[in-house]
Each structure stands twice: as structure tokens, then as C-alpha cells.
Amino acid sequence: xxxxxxxxxxxxxxxxxxxxxxxxxxxxxxxxxxxxxxxxxxxxxxxxxxxxxxxxxxxxxxxxxxxxxxxxxxxxxxxxxxxxxxxxxxxxxxxxxxxxxxxxxxxxxxxx
Amino acid sequence: xxxxxxxxxxxxxxxxxxxxxxxxxxxxxxxxxxxxxxxxxxxxxxxxxxxxxxxxxxxxxxxxxxxxxxxxxxxxxxxxxxxxxxxxxxxxxxxxxxxxxxxxxxxxxxxxxxxxx
Numbered sequence: 568x569x570x571x572x573x574x575x576x577x578x579x580x581x582x583x584x585x586x587x588x589x590x591x592x593x594x595x596x597x598x599x600x601x602x603x604x605x606x607x608x609x610x611x612x613x614x615x616x617x618x619x620x621x622x623x624x625x626x627x628x629x630x631x632x633x634x635x636x637x638x639x640x641x642x643x644x645x646x647x648x649x650x651x652x653x654x655x656x657x658x659x660x661x662x663x664x665x666x667x668x669x670x671x672x673x674x675x676x677x678x679x
Numbered sequence: 680x681x682x683x684x685x686x687x688x689x690x691x692x693x694x695x696x697x698x699x700x701x702x703x704x705x706x707x708x709x710x711x712x713x714x715x716x717x718x719x720x721x722x723x724x725x726x727x728x729x730x731x732x733x734x735x736x737x738x739x740x741x742x743x744x745x746x747x748x749x750x751x752x753x754x755x756x757x758x759x760x761x762x763x764x765x766x767x768x769x770x771x772x773x774x775x776x777x778x779x780x781x782x783x784x785x786x787x788x789x790x791x792x793x794x795x796x
Binding site (some may be wrong): 598601603608609610611612613614655657666667669670671672 | 713721722723728770772773784785786787788789790
């Protein structure tokens with residue numbers, strides 16, 4: 568079983584719609600959760616981090632965390648063609664110099 | 680967010696040569712940096728964790744003698760691909776952990792694309 572699982576996609580949504588990206592993880596000790604965006608040929612860019620259960624909103628992005636279900640999601644409202652990229656989910660244990668485990672990413676395509 | 684740079688951004692070399700890639704944290708001191716490799720259409724693969732002042736920790740299957748890591752200062756880590764071969768052609772990305780943040784957060788450099796002929 569993969570430690571961090573994501574649907575590889577592609578997930579296609581029309582411009583202006585809500586894109587919903589999902590991620591599950593296997594390590595119940597995970598405490599830190601991140602969403603990175605990676606454009607083709609570029610390195611990942613941190614867009615959201617979340618550490619406690621519930622929702623965290625930042626502009627058009629909302630991260631949702633449910634530790635009981637070991638599930639974290641990212642919602643993108645009013646999707647734009649510029650949001651088309653691969654979104655990587657990442658998890659880490661609490662504190663220290665623990666390594667971050669990345670999922671394989673979900674490719675999002677926003678159709679104009 | 681924190682800024683991490685990499686140099687060079689592109690390198691083309693002949694098979695058998697060695698290539699050094701630098702990773703710098705520009706506005707914070709990073710006691711820990713990470714080196715990743717990404718092949719086309721695949722996810723990030725952690726190669727090693729670079730610790731300032733000590734030996735790097737390599738992931739299983741990564742040859743430490745081939746991928747030499749030196750974390751000489753709190754702002755610089757280098758990855759040297761020794762005796763590079765075409766199969767080493769890949770996108771190498773470093774990241775640095777900002778110790779000023781309570782939680783684990785990594786910031787990525789822009790990556791170095793290596794092509795071995």
C-alpha cells in the first residue's frame with residue numbers, strides 16, 4: 568500500500584467550476600499536510616499547509632483535513648486555466664527533521 | 680515563503696563526467712536540505728537528506744558513492760553526480776526546511792535538468 572495515495576487523473580473541470588482533489592495517507596502519526604502545485608517542467612510550489620482537522624481557506628483554495636479518515640483534500644474555487652498543473656499531496660510526522668512523503672500527484676486540467 | 684535557489688538550471692555533459700549541482704537557501708538558514716529526482720511523468724523521488732555538518736542520509740537504492748552530497752554551510756548543499764551516465768538524466772530538485780517554522784515545511788528550488796549524452 569502506498570503511503571500517500573492520489574488519483575493520477577487527469578481531472579478535467581470547466582473554467583469557473585470547483586476542482587476537488589483528494590488524498591489519503593496510511594501513517595496515522597502524520598501531523599503535517601501540504602499541497603504543492605507543479606507546472607510541467609517546473610519544481611513544486613507550496614500552496615497550502617494544514618495541521619488540524621477541519622477547513623483552511625486561502626483565497627480560492629481550501630484545504631480540508633480529516634485525520635480520523637486519514638483524508639486530506641484541496642478545493643479550488645473558480646478554477647482558471649492557469650490552475651492546470653499537477654497537484655502533489657504531501658504528509659509528514661510531527662516535528663523534528665522527519666522526511667515528507669509525497670503522493671504521485673493529480674493532474675488537473677481546467678478547460679476554458 | 681522562503682527562497683531556495685539552484686545552480687545550474689540546465690546542464691548537458693558527456694557520459695563519464697561528474698556534475699555538481701548547488702542548492703542555496705537565500706533568506707534563511709537550512710540545517711536540513713533534501714535532494715529529489717524526478718523522471719518524466721513520474722513523481723518526486725527522495726534521494727537523500729542533507730544535514731549541515733554531518734553525513735547525508737541516503738534513501739534505499741540510492742548509491743552514496745555515485746551521488747555525493749556535501750552540506751558545507753547552513754545555506755549551501757551540493758549534489759555531485761559522479762561518472763554520470765545517460766540513465767542519470769533527470770530533473771534534480773532540492774528543497775530546504777525552514778527551521779523558523781514550527782511545522783515541517785519544505786521549499787523547493789527551481790530544479791536542475793541534467794542531460795547526459
